[in-house]
Amino acid sequence: MNIRVMLRPFLGGLIAALASACGFYKWDMENTCHAVERSKVRELPITKEEDVLTLAASWAAERARSTEGKRLWNALPNINPGSRAEIIRDAAKEAGVVDCPLADALEAAILADELERQQRLQKKLQKPSPVDASPAPERESTKADAPL
Secondary structure, X not given: OOHHHHHHHHHHHHHHHHHHHHHHHHHHHHHHHOHHHHXXXXXXXXXXXXXXXXXXXXXXXXXXXXXXXXXXXXXXXXXXXXXXXXXHHHHHHHHOOOOXXXXXXXXXXXXXXXXXXXXXXXXXXXXXXXXXXOOOOOOOOOHHHOOO
């Protein structure tokens, strides 16, 4: 018997397993990118966008099936929050997912937080300090101040 004939079922199974694994990663990334709508977290009585995104991300992380998808979700907590959207978007593109609303929402949330932080800082800088707000002490009049 020819070795090719003997290996054909094995190689076919290996190729099918690899294709399946690639499909699971793409599925993981589609779930990740569309986690907000697929998890239906917007239907919950949550007002803070940060909480919505956190719950949606948890939902997607729990459903990760591929090794790559699980690895991504295990690494994300250790990544700077400002870089997470870019990491997710790059992973999605790598898996063949074109759009990633979760990454867009993460970027928007980071920008909104930064804007709010800048506005608070600006308000603090505009507020007069308690020392500046006190009236100036009256000085004694001198002969030079007297009318002519």
